[in-house]
Amino acid sequence: MILLKTIRNVKICFAIGFVLLLLSSGTAAARRITVGSDENKDFSSIQEAVNAASPGDTVYVYEGLYIENIYLDKEISVRSISGIPDMINITAKNSNDHVFHVNANNVTISGFYINGASDPLKAGIYLENTHGILISNNKLSDNHLGIYLDSSTTNMLNLNNVSGNEVGIFLKASKDNWVINNKVKVNSLDGILLEASDENRVTGNLLNYNIGYGFVLSNSSRNLIYNNFFQNNINVGYEGTNSENTWNMTRKRGINIVGGPYIGGNYWTGPESIALCAVDDLDDDGFCDVSYDLGEGNIDYMPLILHPSAFQGNERSITFSLLGFALFVFAVSIFIVKKVMSWGKGELPEDDVK
Structure with missing residues (x-):
């Protein structure tokens, strides 16, 4: 009996250790490199920290003003320590260069106020021939281009505030690429411009008061554009040949960008906040009962109608997503423990079990 209890205790310890190993795998070798103005930080400039980093490392940047242009050519993360963009200002030292020039895959840039790349075709963040990049929770202004993807695939631009640039x-x-949940406002030319870019997904974005166009397609096809809020002088513009772009998805239950009960198309309004689709919603599904013609063969078949509880759904869906992930991790842990506990059952002689 004592032997059986000992074996069970060993199994439990092994199972717990195995779960912890799974959760921490891949991070053991990664380093945490700090950037700040005081002596306790590893470096005083972001570029120095990037130069010293190895693939998999994370550079954490503390509050302050950093005047530099950063070339990033390795698979690392660069994050603000606070997660509050206005507290960490990165201004281009040379306005004729990008503030961040990324020429590596699987990079994260998050939590910065990025500005000052004002010369033509220079950007706050420039991705050159990349994939697997996450650009999240940044504020970009006073650049010629806020975020510029050049020959890049499978990247995500999420929760950025891109305002006061030219484009x-x-x-x-x-x-x-996924362009989701960004605020793209008051840019002097265009909000979002797709040039020779196909099969991208653009959803959950607020495109407000951009002076030229809110959204431009230039020789771009098969893009999916849905659940965005358009409020610009001219919402959509076209250049060249654009085909098979889709402006709504199949109706799906979920809180849309203006608080309605289903996700489908986009919300369309003008600078004076007069809805461009103002017909009755007889079936009360949150969509206009007629489609919205965007010109040149582009049609939103499920344009949204403003709902009183606008913008309250995103926080709710995020909460449920995090809860679901936590439950999933817990269930996997229990499964592994049970599996390990079952190892060796029936292998002990009867005399040892008694």
């Missing part, structure tokens, strides 16, 4: 977000020859 907010520019995709050139880029495919299969």
Whole structure:
């Protein structure tokens, strides 16, 4: 009996250790490199920290003003320590260069106020021939281009505030990227511009008061554009040949960008906040009962109607997503423990079990 209890205790300890190993795998060798103005930090400039980093490392930047242009050519993360962009200002030292020039895959840039790349075709963040990049929770202004993707695929631009540039977000020859949940406002030319860029997904964005166009397609096809809020002088513009772009998804239950009960198309309004689709919603599904013609063969078949509880759904869906992930991790842990506990059952002689 004592032997059986000992074996069970060993199994439990092994199972717990195995779960912890799974959760921490891949991070053991990663380093935490700090950037700040005091002596306790590893470096005083972001570029110095990037130069010293190895793939998999994370550079944490503390509050302050950093005047530099950063070239990033390795698979690392660069994050603000606070997660509050206004507390960490990165201004271009040379306005004729990008503030961040990324020429590596699987990079994260998050939590910065990025500005000062004002010369033509220079960007706050420039991705050159990359994939697997996450650009999240940044504020970009006073650049010629806020975020510029050049020949880049499978990247995500999420929760950025891209305002007060000439062009907010520019995709050139880029495919299969996700542009989601960004605020793209008051840019002097265009909000989002897709040039020779196909099969991208653009959803959950607020495009407000951009002076030229809110959204421009230039020789770009098969993009999916849905659940965005358009409020610009001219919401959509076209250049060249654009085909098979889709402006709504199949109706799906979920809180849309203006608080309605289903996700489908986009919300369309003008600078004076007069809805461009103002017909009755007889079936009360949150969509206009007629489609919205965007010109040149582009049609939103499920344009949204403003709902009183606008913008309250995003926080709710995020909360449920995090809860679901936590439950999933817990269930996997229990499964592994049970599996390990079952190892060796029936292998002990009867005399040892008694």
